[in-house]
Amino acid sequence: MTLKDLYYITHIDNIPSILKSGILSHEEVEKRHIQYTPIYDKKIVKNRRNITAPNGKNLWSFANLYFQPRNPMLYRLICEKLVDEIVILALQKSEILNRDDIFISNGNAASSNSDILPATEGKETIYKMRKVLAKEWWTEESGGKRKIMAECLVQESISSDYIQTIYVANHAIVKKVKKILLTSNIPVIPEPKMFFQPSRKIKITPLLSVVDGDMFFSRMQTHTISVNCVGIMGKGLASRAKWQFPDVYVYYQYACRKKILQMGRPYLYKRESSLDYRLADEPSSLKNGNAETWFLLFPTKNHWREDADIQGIEKGLQWLKDNFKKENLKSLAIPALGCGLGRLNWRDVGPLLCKYLYDFDIPAMIYLPAEKKITDETLSKEFLLSRRD
Numbered sequence: 447m448t449l450k451d452l453y454y455i456t457h458i459d460n461i462p463s464i465l466k467s468g469i470l471s472h473e474e475v476e477k478r479h480i481q482y483t484p485i486y487d488k489k490i491v492k493n494r495r496n497i498t499a500p501n502g503k504n505l506w507s508f509a510n511l512y513f514q515p516r517n518p519m520l521y522r523l524i525c526e527k528l529v530d531e532i533v534i535l536a537l538q539k540s541e542i543l544n545r546d547d548i549f550i551s552n553g554n555a556a557s558s559n560s561d562i563l564p565a566t567e568g569k570e571t572i573y574k575m576r577k578v579l580a581k582e583w584w585t586e587e588s589g590g591k592r593k594i595m596a597e598c599l600v601q602e603s604i605s606s607d608y609i610q611t612i613y614v615a616n617h618a619i620v621k622k623v624k625k626i627l628l629t630s631n632i633p634v635i636p637e638p639k640m641f642f643q644p645s646r647k648i649k650i651t652p653l654l655s656v657v658d659g660d661m662f663f664s665r666m667q668t669h670t671i672s673v674n675c676v677g678i679m680g681k682g683l684a685s686r687a688k689w690q691f692p693d694v695y696v697y698y699q700y701a702c703r704k705k706i707l708q709m710g711r712p713y714l715y716k717r718e719s720s721l722d723y724r725l726a727d728e729p730s731s732l733k734n735g736n737a738e739t740w741f742l743l744f745p746t747k748n749h750w751r752e753d754a755d756i757q758g759i760e761k762g763l764q765w766l767k768d769n770f771k772k773e774n775l776k777s778l779a780i781p782a783l784g785c786g787l788g789r790l791n792w793r794d795v796g797p798l799l800c801k802y803l804y805d806f807d808i809p810a811m812i813y814l815p816a817e818k819k820i821t822d823e824t825l826s827k828e829f830l831l832s833r834r835d
Contacts, residue, residue, distance in 0.1 A: 450539060451536035451537055451538065451610060451611070452511040452512070452513065452536070452537045452538075452539045452542055452598050453511060453513075453515035453535065453536055453537070454469050454511050454512075454534070454535040454537065454604075455485065455512070455515060455519065455520055455523065455532065455533075455534055456469075456532075456533060456535065457482075457483040457484070457485045457531055457532065457533070458530075458531055458532070458619070458623065458626070459482075459483040459531075460482050460483055461533065461623065461626050461627070462626060463480055463481075464535070464606055464609075465606050465609075465627075465630060467480065467603070467606075468603045468604050468605045468606050469509045469511075469535070469537075469600075469603065469606070470509060470602070471506065471508050471509045471601070471602055471603065472491060472494075472506045472507075473506045473507045473602075474507075474509075474603055485523055485527065485531075485532065486523075487728065487731055489731060490556070490727075490728050490731070494506055494555070494556050497555065497556055499549045499562050499599060500549065500562060500563075501549075503601065505555055505556065505599070507601060507602065508549070508599035508600060508601055508602075509600045509601075509604050510598070510599055510600075511537060511597065511598045511599075511600065511604070512595065512596070512597060512598075513572060513579050513596050513597075514579045514595075514596070515534045515613075515640060516582070516640050516641075516642070517584075517595045517727075518554075518584065518591050518594070518595060518725060518726055518727035519554075519595060519727040520532070520534075521642060521663070521722075521725050521726050521727070522726035522728065522729075522732060524641060524642055525665070525726055525732060525734050525735055526733055526734050529615045529616075529643060530615065530616075530618070530619050530622075532614075532615070532641065533612055533613065533619075533623065534612070534613040534637075534641075535609050535611075535612055536610050536611040536612070536613060537604065537608040537609055537610060538608045541608055542598060542600065542604070542608060543565070543569055543598065545565070545600070546565060547600070547601050548565050548598055548599060548600050548601075549564060549565070549568060549598075549599040550562075550563050550564075550565065550567075550568025550569065550571065550597070550598055550599070551563070551568075551596055551597045551599065552568075552571050552572070552575065552593065552596055553592040553593045553594075553595060553596055554592050554596075554597070554727070555597045555599060557592050559589070559592055560592060562599070568598075575593060575596060578590060578593045578594060579593075579596060581594065583660075583662065583686070583690055585690055587692070591725075591727075609632055610632070610633075611632065611633050611634075611635055612632055612633070612634045612635070613636075613637045613640055613641075614634060614636055614637070615636065615637075615640075615641040615643050616636050616638060616643065617636050619636070620634045620635075638659070639659070642660070642663040643659065644657040644658055644659030644660075645659060646658045647659075647811075648825055650800055650804070650827055650830055650831070653806065653807065653808065653809050653810060654800065654803055654804060654806065654810050654811075654812070655810075655811050655812070656811075656812045656814060656825060656830065657811045657812065657813050657814065658813075658814045659813065661779045661781060661813045662690065662721065663725070664779040664811060664813075665736060666777040666778060666779040666809065666811060667738065667739065667740060667775065667776040667777045667778070668714075668739075668740040668741070668742050668775050668776075668777065668778045668779065669721075669739065669740070669741050669742070669779050670712075670741075670742040670778065670779060670780040670783075671684055671687050671741060671742070671743055671744065671781075672684060672744055672746045672754075672781060672783050672784065672786070672788065673698060673707070673743050673744065673745055673746070674745065674746070674747050674748065674749055674750040674752075675702060675707060675745050675747075675748045675749070676748070676750060677698065677699045677702035677703065678750045680750055681787055682787050683781055683786070687741070691721075691724075691741070694715060694717075694741050694743075697713075697715040697743075698713075698715075698743050701713040701715075701743060708745065709745050709758035709761065709762070710745075710764075710765060711745075711765060712742050712744045712745065712762050712765060713742075714740060714741075714742050714743075714773055715740060715741045715742075715743060716738070717739060717740060718738060719738065719739070720735050720736040720737060720738050720739045721736070721739040722735030722736045722739075723735050740775075742778075742780075744759075744762055744766075745758065746758065746759055746762075746784040746788050753784075753788055753789045753790070754783070754784025754785075754788025754789065754790045755784075756784065756794060756795070756798070759783050759784055759790075760798060760802075763798065763799070763801075763802040763803075764802065766802065767803075767805075767806075770806060770808070775808060776808055777809040778803075778806070778808060778809070778810040779811045779813060780799065780803070780810065780811070780812055780813065781812075781813045781815070782795050782796065782799070782812065782813065782814055782815045783795055783799065785815040786815050786816070786818075792815065792820050792824055793824055796812070796820075796824060796825075796829075797829065797830055797831070797832050797833040798833060799812050800812070800830040800831055800833070800834070801831075801833045801834050804831070
């Protein structure tokens with residue numbers, strides 16, 4: 447995603463007020479007695495009253511825009527509210543950043559680890575942070591969770607004239623927003639990825655779907671990671687898991703060292719905390735986060751240098767089918783095993799996955815390989831269920 451704008455996250459019901467009065471600071475909203483639908487946790491917002499910018503004004507007196515809207519605050523909102531209620535307003539970056547009265551934070555402005563900087567210094571800092579801000583995921587350990595929430599703080603109000611685009615999660619919400627806009631010509635664009643949503647979802651059964659998206663933001667209880675049996679997480683999904691979830695890597699190496707993980711015998715790591723609490727802003731007060739997130743380390747090859755072994759994968763799927771109830775799996779996200787670096791073909795793997803997952807009585811999502819274009823024909827229900835006989 448190109449971060450060419452500044453972004454404001456709000457409730458769909460607030461659009462008429464914003465078009466009329468602009469984007470206002472919390473202090474200004476109170477002064478003008480404007481009715482609005484809040485989206486942020488009240489405690490989080492009130493804490494911003496205790497933090498001051500270099501001009502002595504507290505954060506309550508600033509309207510805050512993000513450089514990267516796909517951030518821990520938005521993830522928190524998606525956990526707590528219906529995605530259909532949230533819109534992201536994109537505003538002209540150059541116009542706003544050229545103002546002398548703005549401040550820029552090099553992370554979540556409410557964090558004690560963030561600096562709130564004058565415009566010139568802040569813009570230089572943001573330029574140096576551009577790679578962090580363009581990332582599609584973050585970790586607490588590296589400070590990325592805080593940094594990706596860098597803010598542009600504008601005193602009192604921002605004119606609605608700066609609004610260039612309104613982003614929403616899907617096509618259904620586009621119609622709702624256009625009804626609200628009436629005569630306004632602001633484009634409304636569905637951008638599911640921005641909202642941590644899959645770009646498409648194909649229902650195979652009421653509980654089984656094939657999905658194009660980011661598995662780690664699926665909010666499913668169990669995430670499946672394709673691995674080898676020698677303890678190397680070098681590329682692909684496994685490499686991302688290694689860096690984003692270091693504890694998973696530790697358990698993976700343990701399972702390989704003890705020969706617990708073998709072809710046909712996946713290893714289930716039942717971590718005691720949830721990715722929701724790891725990914726969301728201010729997780730301690732998160733009300734609707736999942737209680738736990740598990741990782742199923744699924745071997746697709748013995749050695750990382752080898753191609754994936756489809757017979758070994760089928761044995762692993764049989765193990766999963768035999769054990770998912772006993773292991774108390776509640777929902778499952780699984781990639782197209784072996785279709786990336788393992789060089790297997792979706793034509794073979796897709797129907798195989800559907801054959802084994804078809805009868806699961808829990809929600810299951812099969813994530814399409816990001817590296818290859820999949821034809822519509824091989825995504826049809828008829829094709830994917832062809833191996834059930």
